[in-house]
Amino acid sequence: MRLVVARCAVDYTGRLTAHLPLAPRLLIVKADGSVLVHSDGGSYKPLNWMSPPCTLRTQARSPEEAALDPDDAWVEEWDVVHAKSGDRLRVRLHEILEDSSHELGIDPGLQKDGVEAHLQALLAENIETLGAGWSLVRREYGTAIGPVDILARDPDGAAVAIEIKRRGEIDGVEQLTRYLELLNRDPLLAPVRGIFAAQAIKPQAKVLAVDRGITCVTLDYDALRGIDDAESRLF
Known part of the structure; x- marks a missing residue:
């Protein structure tokens, strides 16, 4: 699992379009390929997400791209595309505050009391x-x-x-x-x-x-x- 805290803007296109303006957020990339965008509120529900099967491609911004559009100062872009629907989630990271990866292994599952x-x-x-x-x-x-x-x-x-x-x-x-x-x-x-x-x-x-x-x-x-x-x- 990869956890990234960054100032980012998010655009979703597919059955509808949605835009999250630039703000600090938590980005989660899970081992199953899913990508979730969280704020510091709203309980457990992400602001936007892409469920598997999907592909994630990341690219750093080149000096040439920065020179062409100096007002849009993103440093890294995530392009997440759903394999079946073609829906797309584009995340532009303007400042990366934290970036860490953790191997969680196989989860034993929830054990409910009173089942x-x-x-x-x-x-x-x-x-x-x-x-x-x-x-x-x-x-x-x-x-x-x-x-x-x-x-x-x-x-x-x-x-x-x-x-x-x-x-x-x-x-x-x-x-x-x-x-x-x-x-x-x-x-x-x-x-x-x-x-x-x-x-x-x-x-x-x-x-x-x-x-x-x-x-x-x-x-x-x-x-x-x-x-x-x-x-x-x-x-």
């Missing part, structure tokens, strides 16, 4: 969250169309398939419906009912779940981790 795998593990460890007398049969219970997050048994011994999402939407209800149709063909399990569990469930998903006889359960991630004691809260 579905964590919720699944926590609910399996605390299956009694669903009520007294519940028992865990298996996590990732295999079927011909994919694994059911949790297969459990309620206090009466009936099989229950549990689908877990961070945010419960209609697609999740449809997925659980398909699992239930398949599981209920197994005479050793049938009848199997379903629970759709998530940290938040959209109203439309709740309506569809209830219509199909599926119970909706809202999961409290902190309570499952033992951080938040719901009984000690005032509200």
Whole structure:
């Protein structure tokens, strides 16, 4: 990754045209070829950018060019062209304040707290969250169309398939419906009912779940981790 702080002017041409007048900015050139132009405000969003695939060509200004146009005192020009659309980003650097390059290597990716795998593990460890007398049969219970997050048994011994999402939407209800149709063909399990569990469930998903006889359960991630004691809260 190359980081350049410079006084620069930027022109974009393509589906539209845009111009950034001369000002100090941060220019980022990433290993994937993308080029981003940032100001010192505006949160994370760049003022302009070019996403890959694109090519970057740089050239220093020659004395002859400077003599032809002494009023436009740029010292280096970046020409960024998108390989497919032909869109062009031209950056003229008038003064380079900082210029550094860093090898970051392969990023391991964002590891989110509270993702579905964590919720699944926590609910399996605390299956009694669903009520007294519940028992865990298996996590990732295999079927011909994919694994059911949790297969459990309620206090009466009936099989229950549990689908877990961070945010419960209609697609999740449809997925659980398909699992239930398949599981209920197994005479050793049938009848199997379903629970759709998530940290938040959209109203439309709740309506569809209830219509199909599926119970909706809202999961409290902190309570499952033992951080938040719901009984000690005032509200």
